Amino acid sequence: MKLNKKYTLLMLAGTLSAQFLAGCGQQPATDVAVKDTASSKKAPCCDLSDAKDGSYTGESSSDDSMGKGRIAISIKDHKIVSVNYVGVDSEGKLKGADYGKTNGKVENPAFYQKAQTAVKANTAYAEQLLQVQELAKVDAISGATISYQQFIEAAKMALLEAKK
Numbered sequence: 001m002k003l004n005k006k007y008t009l010l011m012l013a014g015t016l017s018a019q020f021l022a023g024c025g026q027q028p029a030t031d032v033a034v035k036d037t038a039s040s041k042k043a044p045c046c047d048l049s050d051a052k053d054g055s056y057t058g059e060s061s062s063d064d065s066m067g068k069g070r071i072a073i074s075i076k077d078h079k080i081v082s083v084n085y086v087g088v089d090s091e092g093k094l095k096g097a098d099y100g101k102t103n104g105k106v107e108n109p110a111f112y113q114k115a116q117t118a119v120k121a122n123t124a125y126a127e128q129l130l131q132v133q134e135l136a137k138v139d140a141i142s143g144a145t146i147s148y149q150q151f152i153e154a155a156k157m158a159l160l161e162a163k164k
Helices: 002-021 109-132 145-161
Strands: 054-059 068-076 079-088
Touching (some): 054 145, 068 109, 068 145, 079 109, 079 145, 109 145
Antiparallel strands (some): 054 068, 068 079
């Protein structure tokens, strides 16, 4: 029973930490998509009512082993009309069908599958943002948490640029 209490406390602490560290109304960064009941609140970076028409770019900070994310968002009449998000590996190459391979081969199928989950999630995150029009309503995809965090960071930068 003591183990269950410790585990429960650790899980609660992790969840609260993730919620505390989440910015701009974003959902907690976990491996499971979680709906945020406060996602209807508009945070300053995500409210498009004063955004200028145009195309804006953003780039996440770099992760030593996973690279970074780059986004291009176009806004017209205070609506997002296009989103293009890509992952870039630590060598500066776009993450695509070869991401997760070693020397052009799938040497570790589990790693390759996880890497490809992240690549597919990049497209899904962009499509979600275009559809829901609010960064806080983009759901994390299980197995692609780092990509989600990079997407949120890059999108915030682009949306903030639209307000200058």
